[in-house]
Amino acid sequence: MNGLTFTTLELILASGLVLTAAGLSLLLSLGIQRQLLIASLRMAVQLLLVGLVLRFLFESANPWLTVALIVAMLTAASYEVGARQKMRVRGGWHFALSGIAISASTILIAAFALSTLAGTEDWTAPRIIVPITGIILGTAMNATSIALNALLGGISVERNAIEGQLALGRTRGEALRPMLRKAIHAGTIPVINQMAGAGIITLPGIMSGQILAGQDPMVAAQSQIFLMFMLAGAAIASIVIAVWLALFRLTDDRHRLRLDRLKPGS
Amino acid sequence: MPIALDATQLQCFDTGPVSLSVTGGQCLAVAGRSGSGKSILLRMIADLVPHSGECRLDGVPASAIPAPLWRSQVRYAASEPGWWAPTIGEHFRDPAALADRAAQLGLPKDAISAPPERLSTGERQRFAFLRAIEERPKVLLLDEPSSALDLEATLALEGMVRALMADGLAVILVSHDADQITRLADSILTIGDAA
Numbered sequence: 525m526n527g528l529t530f531t532t533l534e535l536i537l538a539s540g541l542v543l544t545a546a547g548l549s550l551l552l553s554l555g556i557q558r559q560l561l562i563a564s565l566r567m568a569v570q571l572l573l574v575g576l577v578l579r580f581l582f583e584s585a586n587p588w589l590t591v592a593l594i595v596a597m598l599t600a601a602s603y604e605v606g607a608r609q610k611m612r613v614r615g616g617w618h619f620a621l622s623g624i625a626i627s628a629s630t631i632l633i634a635a636f637a638l639s640t641l642a643g644t645e646d647w648t649a650p651r652i653i654v655p656i657t658g659i660i661l662g663t664a665m666n667a668t669s670i671a672l673n674a675l676l677g678g679i680s681v682e683r684n685a686i687e688g689q690l691a692l693g694r695t696r697g698e699a700l701r702p703m704l705r706k707a708i709h710a711g712t713i714p715v716i717n718q719m720a721g722a723g724i725i726t727l728p729g730i731m732s733g734q735i736l737a738g739q740d741p742m743v744a745a746q747s748q749i750f751l752m753f754m755l756a757g758a759a760i761a762s763i764v765i766a767v768w769l770a771l772f773r774l775t776d777d778r779h780r781l782r783l784d785r786l787k788p789g790s
Numbered sequence: 791m792p793i794a795l796d797a798t799q800l801q802c803f804d805t806g807p808v809s810l811s812v813t814g815g816q817c818l819a820v821a822g823r824s825g826s827g828k829s830i831l832l833r834m835i836a837d838l839v840p841h842s843g844e845c846r847l848d849g850v851p852a853s854a855i856p857a858p859l860w861r862s863q864v865r866y867a868a869s870e871p872g873w874w875a876p877t878i879g880e881h882f883r884d885p886a887a888l889a890d891r892a893a894q895l896g897l898p899k900d901a902i903s904a905p906p907e908r909l910s911t912g913e914r915q916r917f918a919f920l921r922a923i924e925e926r927p928k929v930l931l932l933d934e935p936s937s938a939l940d941l942e943a944t945l946a947l948e949g950m951v952r953a954l955m956a957d958g959l960a961v962i963l964v965s966h967d968a969d970q971i972t973r974l975a976d977s978i979l980t981i982g983d984a985a
Contacts, residue, residue: 779858
């Protein structure tokens with residue numbers, strides 16, 4: 525394979541685009557130059573560091589290091605989902621909700637994806653496990669974040685409607701079903717859009733990466749299709765687990781709405 | 791024999807402990823300053839908020855009855871009722887049977903097919919009352935049932951409450967309308983500091 529590579533000089537040239545944008549921001553008093561430069565610098569440092577870590581990991585081929593990296597990725601993703609919510613579940617439950625949902629779905633779907641590769645690839649190699657887990661985790665994280673935000677915000681806004689139904693003798697599942705449906709719908713929009721637009725509106729990341737790395741486009745397309753199915757499965761599994769856990773945490777066994785367990789995010 | 795609701799030592803947040811009892815055909819009014827916990831008390835009786843103490847219906851504790859079934863029998867009608875379906879009628883199990891009762895409360899028939907947000911506060915309040923009594927609960931917990939109604943509509947609503955009481959309904963009423971308490975209540979319970 526004749527993969528496309530970039531030299532340091534080319535990276536510096538590319539960074540000129542960001543510097544130009546920052547200069548324009550300064551000139552037009554847009555006020556985004558600082559954030560743009562910090563985000564660019566942060567992105568470059570993060571990716572170079574992760575490149576170093578992955579290189580070390582792939583060379584060492586130590587399964588425990590792979591497990592440690594995946595645990596760190598799951599922890600960071602759980603924190604990110606929790607930190608982005610406008611409304612928070614009180615106590616450790618807030619991060620537990622997202623942590624359990626994205627960890628369970630990612631591990632389940634990654635295991636499924638890797639097991640289907642067992643016949644053709646060395647699926648236990650870190651160079652296979654880590655990227656596949658990372659892609660699945662990223663999708664599960666975004667989907668869960670959006671769904672939980674819709675659910676926690678919606679419950680506090682629709683309190684009267686939910687309690688009105690509970691007061692009429694409906695169960696917590698019946699009273700919260702419209703909110704759960706809205707949250708699941710909101711969370712699945714990105715992955716559905718991603719699938720609907722794949723190949724027409726955008727060339728998805730994996731496919732683009734593989735083509736740039738010299739892979740045959742048909743092989744790259746097949747890889748992307750496989751991964752899209754995995755991503756859709758992970759997103760839906762993670763959302764369903766998260767909203768289900770939230771339903772039980774924000775109600776109790778007497779079918780009461782427990783808004784005392786919810787607070788505004790900082 | 792008329793049904794009997796007994797509440798013993800109900801307490802949550804800063805409200806209580808409060809004990810009370812009411813039997814079918816009677817109306818107990820709960821009085822007290824704003825913020826004294828009258829609405830919370832009704833919500834405790836409906837088991838909508840966590841609390842200590844116990845409620846019994848005909849001697850059976852609420853904890854021994856599934857919560858949805860308890861609330862079907864001991865129904866709370868909130869002062870700020872919630873709406874969740876596109877039209878008023880869809881909030882009722884039997885919208886077809888609603889027209890007569892709506893007319894008795896001076897509500898226009900076409901309001902049944904209207905979205906809740908299209909109606910006035912007073913119209914919504916009366917529909918919320920009708921929704922609360924639709925399945926004939928044994929105990930009705932009325933929280934400011936006529937705060938947005940004029941006298942004529944208030945008296946029509948009270949007339950319906952009295953008719954249901956004659957059929958054995960027990961009522962616990964929270965109202966800031968002293969005249970309404972005089973017209974409806976058989977007894978008064980004052981909670982918090984006396985007004």
